[in-house]
Each structure stands twice: as C-alpha cells, then as structure tokens.
Amino acid sequence: MKSEVSVLEGARIFPLLATLTLGIIIWFIPVPSGLKVEAWHLFAIFLSTIVGIILKVLPIGAVAIIGIAVVAITGVLDPNSTKGAVKLALSGFSNHVIWLIVLAFFIARGFIKTGLGSRIAYIFVRAFGKKTLGLSYSLLGADLILAPAVPSNTARGGGIIYPILRSLSESFGSLPDGKTNRKIGSFLILSAFQGNIITSAMFMTAMAANPLAVKLAGDLGVEITWTGWALAALVPGIIALVVIPYFIYKIFPPQIKETLNAPKIANEKLKEMGSIKIQEYIMLATFVMLLVMWIFGKSLGINGTAAALTGLGVLLVTGVLTWGDVKKETGAWDTLVWFSALVMMATYLNKLGFISWFSGNVQGVVGDMSWYIAFPVLITVYVYVHYFFASATAQVAAMYAAFLSLGIAVGVPPMLMALSLAFMSNIYATMTHYGTGPAPVFFGSGYVELKDWWRIGFYISVIQMFIWLGIGGVWWKVLGIW
Amino acid sequence: MKSEVSVLEGARIFPLLATLTLGIIIWFIPVPSGLKVEAWHLFAIFLSTIVGIILKVLPIGAVAIIGIAVVAITGVLDPNSTKGAVKLALSGFSNHVIWLIVLAFFIARGFIKTGLGSRIAYIFVRAFGKKTLGLSYSLLGADLILAPAVPSNTARGGGIIYPILRSLSESFGSLPDGKTNRKIGSFLILSAFQGNIITSAMFMTAMAANPLAVKLAGDLGVEITWTGWALAALVPGIIALVVIPYFIYKIFPPQIKETLNAPKIANEKLKEMGSIKIQEYIMLATFVMLLVMWIFGKSLGINGTAAALTGLGVLLVTGVLTWGDVKKETGAWDTLVWFSALVMMATYLNKLGFISWFSGNVQGVVGDMSWYIAFPVLITVYVYVHYFFASATAQVAAMYAAFLSLGIAVGVPPMLMALSLAFMSNIYATMTHYGTGPAPVFFGSGYVELKDWWRIGFYISVIQMFIWLGIGGVWWKVLGIW
Numbered sequence: 001m002k003s004e005v006s007v008l009e010g011a012r013i014f015p016l017l018a019t020l021t022l023g024i025i026i027w028f029i030p031v032p033s034g035l036k037v038e039a040w041h042l043f044a045i046f047l048s049t050i051v052g053i054i055l056k057v058l059p060i061g062a063v064a065i066i067g068i069a070v071v072a073i074t075g076v077l078d079p080n081s082t083k084g085a086v087k088l089a090l091s092g093f094s095n096h097v098i099w100l101i102v103l104a105f106f107i108a109r110g111f112i113k114t115g116l117g118s119r120i121a122y123i124f125v126r127a128f129g130k131k132t133l134g135l136s137y138s139l140l141g142a143d144l145i146l147a148p149a150v151p152s153n154t155a156r157g158g159g160i161i162y163p164i165l166r167s168l169s170e171s172f173g174s175l176p177d178g179k180t181n182r183k184i185g186s187f188l189i190l191s192a193f194q195g196n197i198i199t200s201a202m203f204m205t206a207m208a209a210n211p212l213a214v215k216l217a218g219d220l221g222v223e224i225t226w227t228g229w230a231l232a233a234l235v236p237g238i239i240a241l242v243v244i245p246y247f248i249y250k251i252f253p254p255q256i257k258e259t260l261n262a263p264k265i266a267n268e269k270l271k272e273m274g275s276i277k278i279q280e281y282i283m284l285a286t287f288v289m290l291l292v293m294w295i296f297g298k299s300l301g302i303n304g305t306a307a308a309l310t311g312l313g314v315l316l317v318t319g320v321l322t323w324g325d326v327k328k329e330t331g332a333w334d335t336l337v338w339f340s341a342l343v344m345m346a347t348y349l350n351k352l353g354f355i356s357w358f359s360g361n362v363q364g365v366v367g368d369m370s371w372y373i374a375f376p377v378l379i380t381v382y383v384y385v386h387y388f389f390a391s392a393t394a395q396v397a398a399m400y401a402a403f404l405s406l407g408i409a410v411g412v413p414p415m416l417m418a419l420s421l422a423f424m425s426n427i428y429a430t431m432t433h434y435g436t437g438p439a440p441v442f443f444g445s446g447y448v449e450l451k452d453w454w455r456i457g458f459y460i461s462v463i464q465m466f467i468w469l470g471i472g473g474v475w476w477k478v479l480g481i482w
Numbered sequence: 483m484k485s486e487v488s489v490l491e492g493a494r495i496f497p498l499l500a501t502l503t504l505g506i507i508i509w510f511i512p513v514p515s516g517l518k519v520e521a522w523h524l525f526a527i528f529l530s531t532i533v534g535i536i537l538k539v540l541p542i543g544a545v546a547i548i549g550i551a552v553v554a555i556t557g558v559l560d561p562n563s564t565k566g567a568v569k570l571a572l573s574g575f576s577n578h579v580i581w582l583i584v585l586a587f588f589i590a591r592g593f594i595k596t597g598l599g600s601r602i603a604y605i606f607v608r609a610f611g612k613k614t615l616g617l618s619y620s621l622l623g624a625d626l627i628l629a630p631a632v633p634s635n636t637a638r639g640g641g642i643i644y645p646i647l648r649s650l651s652e653s654f655g656s657l658p659d660g661k662t663n664r665k666i667g668s669f670l671i672l673s674a675f676q677g678n679i680i681t682s683a684m685f686m687t688a689m690a691a692n693p694l695a696v697k698l699a700g701d702l703g704v705e706i707t708w709t710g711w712a713l714a715a716l717v718p719g720i721i722a723l724v725v726i727p728y729f730i731y732k733i734f735p736p737q738i739k740e741t742l743n744a745p746k747i748a749n750e751k752l753k754e755m756g757s758i759k760i761q762e763y764i765m766l767a768t769f770v771m772l773l774v775m776w777i778f779g780k781s782l783g784i785n786g787t788a789a790a791l792t793g794l795g796v797l798l799v800t801g802v803l804t805w806g807d808v809k810k811e812t813g814a815w816d817t818l819v820w821f822s823a824l825v826m827m828a829t830y831l832n833k834l835g836f837i838s839w840f841s842g843n844v845q846g847v848v849g850d851m852s853w854y855i856a857f858p859v860l861i862t863v864y865v866y867v868h869y870f871f872a873s874a875t876a877q878v879a880a881m882y883a884a885f886l887s888l889g890i891a892v893g894v895p896p897m898l899m900a901l902s903l904a905f906m907s908n909i910y911a912t913m914t915h916y917g918t919g920p921a922p923v924f925f926g927s928g929y930v931e932l933k934d935w936w937r938i939g940f941y942i943s944v945i946q947m948f949i950w951l952g953i954g955g956v957w958w959k960v961l962g963i964w
Contacts, residue, residue, distance in 0.1 A: 010801025059805040062798040069791035082785040086578045094576040096568045303564040309551035316544040319492025323541040327812035334809055
C-alpha cells in the first residue's frame, strides 16, 4: 500500500513553535509605558526573526521573507495605510549599502571566473605561504594599508580582501561545502572579518559611520581631529591586529597550518596558468578603477555604490561576466533578501522610538553612579545592544549622541567618552553576521557556521573591550586624553 | 602558435555604439527651454536604455544595470549629493508593485514544482482542449470573471492566469527554449496578456490605476460611477475580447491548432498522476487564500503585495517551496533588476518635470484645433507616449489630469474625454513589455521574442483604438455620453 502523504521539507517544527510562541508572548505583553504600541510590536517581530535565524527554523532568507511578510500584513509600520505599510516593509531593498554588498558578490565572481583571483592567490602563496597564520597577517596588512583611504569597510573587506581570500581558500581545496571549510577557509574568513573591524576603528576615514560620530561629538563640544583619532587608536589597534588573529588561530584552528611546500606548488601553478588572459587584464583594470574610485571617491564626487555599479557595468559590457553569471549568483540574492529585512526592522525600531526608549531606560539605571562605574556600564550596554542592529551606521545615528551626553552628564571626561564610543562603534560589529556592511559578505561565503560566528564573535568582543578600554585607557592617560 | 587574445562575449559592438552615440547626442543637445537640465539628461539615459534594450546590446537586465550605473554616476537625480543620487537610483528596488511581480514568479514556481499546475492544465484540456483558440478564450473567460473583483491586474494576470497557461504550454511540450515556443506557448502568452489588458479596462475595480483616474476626473467635475464605467466599456470590451485573440491567432499562429485527441490524453495523464498530493493541497489552499486576500483585500485591509509575501511564507514554512527554489528563480531576479531600473527612470522623468514639459508642448500644438481634431490627437499622443512609461499607474498620475483638462478646454464633452482617457490608460499597455504590471511576468516567461511582442503590440494598439473610440464612440452616443 503506497502512502499518500509525502513528507514535507519545510520549517523545523519545534524551533518554529518556540519562535512563534516568543513572538506572540512579547506582542501581547502590555506595552511598556513611554513606548508606542507599533514600536513594541515591531520589536516582537524583530526578536522573533533574530531567534528564528539563530534556531535555524528555515534558511535565513526564508525567515527574512516571513519577517517582512509579518511586518507587511500586520501593518505595524503604517497602521493607517495597508499600501504604506507594505512600502515601508520593502524599503530595505533599495538601501545603497546593501547594494554595495550585493554588487561586491557579483564582482567577486569575476575574480573567480577569470582565474585572476587564483593567480593573485598563488602569488600571495608564493610570497607568504609557508604558514597559515602568516598568510592571515599578510591579508590584514593589505587591509590596514588601504584603511585610511577607503572609507567603505564593505568595499575594503567585501570588495577587495574577500575575493582574494576566497580564491586562496579554493586553491587549497577548502570550499564552503560542509566538508573542507575548516581546512583553511573558515579561519581566513573569520580573521579577515575581525581584522577588518580593527582597521575600521583605527582611522576616522576607515569606516562610513566614523565621520558621523565625529560630527555628533562636535555638536556636543568635543572636537576629534583626524590625527587625534589615529594616535589614540594606534596602540590598541596594533595590539588587537596582532592578538585577535592569533586568538582565532588557537580557538578555531585551521587544519592546514604548515604549508612549507606551498610556495613551490604555487610557482608551478602560475607557470601552468601561462600569461595573463585578456579577461584577467580587464578584471584587473576594473579592480584598479574601483580602488581609485573608492579611495578618491570623496574628491572625485563618486559614491561607493555608484562605483560598484559602474564596475559591474564594465564587466558586463566586456563579457568578463555574463548576465547569466549575475542572475545565478544566488548568494547575492540571498543576502539582498535577509539583509534588507534586518535593515528595514532596525531602521524602524529607531524611527518608532524603540531605541531612544531603550536608551532612556538605561539612563534611569546609571543616573546616580560615579563615572568610574557608569563609564564601563555605558560602554558595555552600547556594545551589546548592537545585537539588535543590522548596521554599524544605524546605531551611531541612533545612540551615539545620547550615550555621549549621558557619559558627560555623569562626569566621564568628554574626549575619553567620545573616542571610546567611536572606537566601540566599530568593535561592536564583532558579534553578529549582520552588524556591519562586510559581515554578510564574509558570512555569506558559507565557510563559517552561525554558531561559531556568534560564539567566537562574543569572545572577541570581550578581548577587544579589554584591549581598547584597558590597555587603550592607559595609553590615553599617557596622551593626556583624561 | 596559440592566440593569447580570447574572444569576449560581451556587448554587441554596433548596437552598443549606436546606443551610446544616441545618448551622448541627446545629452549634449542644448536643453529645451522650460526644462531642467537634470530632466533632459535623465531623458537621454532613459531613451538610451530603451534603445539598448530594443537593439539587444546585452540582455535586458545587464542594460538595466548599466542604466542604473549611469544614473548613479552622473548624479542626475541629485546633483548636490553623490550618496543621495545613488539612493534615488536604487529607489525602484523597493517598489511594492515590482515585488508583487517578483513574488508572483516564486508562487508560480509552486504550481509547476508540485504538479498542481499540470493537473489544472489537464483538467482544462479535458474540458476545452479540442482547439487552441477555444483554449485561449476559456482562459480569458476566467480572467473576465475575476476582473471586477481583483483590482491588481498583476495578481490576476501574473499570479493566477500565468501559472496555469505556463503549465498548459509545458504539457503540450512547448517550452521557452527557442525551439518549441511557437507550438502553443507564445500564442497563449500573448493572447492572455492582451486579454488581461481588455478585462482591466472593463471595470473600475479591475486595475489599480482605474480608481485614480476616477478620482482625478472627479476633481475636474466629471463624476464617473462604477456602473457608468462598466456600461460604457461593455460593448467595446466584449468586441475586443472576441477580436484580439482571433487577430493574434491569425498573425502569430500557434503550430498546434487542432488538438482533437488532447482531451483523451489529458484524461490518461490525470489518471497517471493519481490522487492529489499533500503539497498540491497546500498549494491549492495557498492559491485560494491568495485569491480571497486579493479579492477582498480592500475590506480585509490587506495589500496585494502583503498577501503575496504571506503566500510565499506559507509555501516556505510547509516546504512546498524551499529557499533554494526561491534563490534559483533567476527570472524573478532578472525582472527585479530591469523593472526597477525602468520604474526608477519613469518616476523621476515625472518628478523632474519632463512629463509636464512634454504635456505643455502638446498643448501648444492642439490649442487652436476644433475638438473633433483635438480629441483623436490628444488620445493618440496619450496612448503612444506610454512607450516611455514603465507602469500604467505612473502615466495616469502624471498625465491623466493634464490631458483631461486640455480636452475639456478645447471643447471635448467632459465625460467622453474622461472615459476615453480612462479606458486608454489600460489599452496603452498593449505595446511594450514593461507598460503594466503583468507585462514583465508574461514577457519574462521567455515565450515571445521582444520584436514580436512590440510589433504585434503596436498593431493591436491600432485595432484597440478603432474598437474603443470608433465602435465605442457610437455606443457612447447611444448611451447619451456625448
């Protein structure tokens, strides 16, 4: 007798029920005073979406679609207009930072397809390939050199470093296939991502939201200069760049550690590849053009996403990439969907006043403390609240000014507070796969599992706070900042 | 000796040069007086994009990316802010009508994957399958019955009719593969699309922009009632529904015309398929749920796109569709990119005043004419200017009121002008593959080539104007409308 009921391959039932139960309970809890009902309901949906992602109810993109659907159908973003609510629910899809990421996926495909990525990887291996740890430091060196001049950490991490290390990993037979991830790829991804966060914190011009922090501090009377920032960040930044990759190497070791004959193999491979193909030259020229546009974007008047669009246009016109390659780049479409859902929710949690309500409650707690206690409390809250943010910039825009004024009010030296919050506005991205622009590119590669990403990210957040506030604090005392 | 220069697979060189030359010439022509320089430059980019699509410089999506890149990099939409210009260039990507289309692609996949589409198709074939023409009329009958109650022509044409006829075509071995298109699929696609335009024109509630036209006419003192609309449309609508599919059948004949033993084959196939699987029941339930939400959306307070998001959510939770199915649905991503580019450009051609400048120039030409001449001139201009619009709604919003007031000013009976423009606000979508919501769904199937779509669309626009204004004009005289 043939069974007529087929097994469904949909959501995992118990995680689904847990997520739904959580969301429904929060939804129906009486709304805390001082908060709009829409803000509370959006928080319920946001938290359920995050929990649904963590519990792997379905793949991230599917959870995101359901999150968007719930936002749209409940109309929380615009209770007076069903069409208006849907428009806002979809607003993340036109975010220019998300498109920079999506375009970086397409452009990275060009490195892989033309073989230029492998060629660069082999040249790297030939020069630095004796040990895996050395390889990771050399990638971070490249990131550090670019950092002062490339204000988009997404372009730098996602557009420049990622394609190179991706090809590097593949040339070592390490693919995001669930079998060979840990050979070398997962270690390189995680150390490049965590290193990118450090370089972003080291220069005022190394991350898009840094100048915003400077502007907000200036409004409160704290003038941070370019050199002041760089000098204060120098010691903790260099220490972090040395310590963090080593920590990852120990806690999340690559299987390939010694690669003594790799330089020889690389040299053979480079000979096999022959001279550079015309597609590789075009890819290289596009890459250099992108680099120039990203580095000199401000003076040339070219936005980073506009540059990336142009770069993709060049690759399409010259046939280095076909439209078919773009359509089939499923990782890009996946990222577009889930990142758009999270950015939309984070944006409206802020706009509906949830974030300021949250800050207000924190203020009630720390109001009477001495600043020696209030300072670490404020910084810790500022860092860990980033679990709820899908963008580094959004939290700076929402909370930087409030926390700075709060710190100044309880007596923290203003420049100490301003710089600490500014550095932490980068460092807080260590913890999640959505907390800053390059995170979804690196995470989206599929080399590192979500639980490892979050677990190691949390450990590193603790180490980073010790390095920046502990060692950094001493250094800033020496500099006379406090 | 091995050649070191590989052949590139990029843009077709001469069409590319022609398109670029056209764009550059228009860009540098002195800006016509009364027009902002940004509006003129955007028009240059828009026209080049359309020409690039028509000349097949690259696949549509690639041309669209280049169009978006040019808009972004030239900063025409916001000359004062490179970031602002990019944000506006990407604004199409969050358009809720586009997402309704994208979601319809995903949902249509569920019909195909579960086999429910084939099952419905075979039931259709069993009942009406003796002749291809009869089959197409039966699909139009279904569309007509739904039309008064489903105000989204995209949901009706793209979400309901399209998946059924797609399965129907595939069951006849007609795929969009460049070989078997013309067996039956290309005919059914074209007649369903053109028929959908007719049913959209027949009821005030059959297309989203119809109520907008009624509102704008009301503002100018012309009160159109639901019954008044339906009665005026009855005769020309029914005639068009009979004539247009027959015209397509003659000018663009399917290879399969007589399908005498198809009902028998269909019955065999249905027996082979056995009883309905659980996935099919879920798909059917989702479809009915969507139908209810689309039909009663207004009274339930549910937007069409929100309904589609919910439907996709149900299919994902139950595993009828996996996230992998969604990511791999390249037709949807393709449509997202090119439709977003066109909607963005059309929106800003309007916002920057190009459309009103254009209307103003038309006014200068017809100002002194008798209304017997001005009326057909105005209607003809109104219809054919739709080549420049990527949405039926956009043109209504931009031009309906201007043309109605112009017609009234030169002495056209107000109700005649108001109704004619309202009907033409649907009919003008015959001509392109982007002029109304369902167009990219039907066109995106790949069954009909662009040149056929445009050629036959143009012929039908002429026939439609004769039916509606000629025969309809007599009918409206009988009704006492003029």
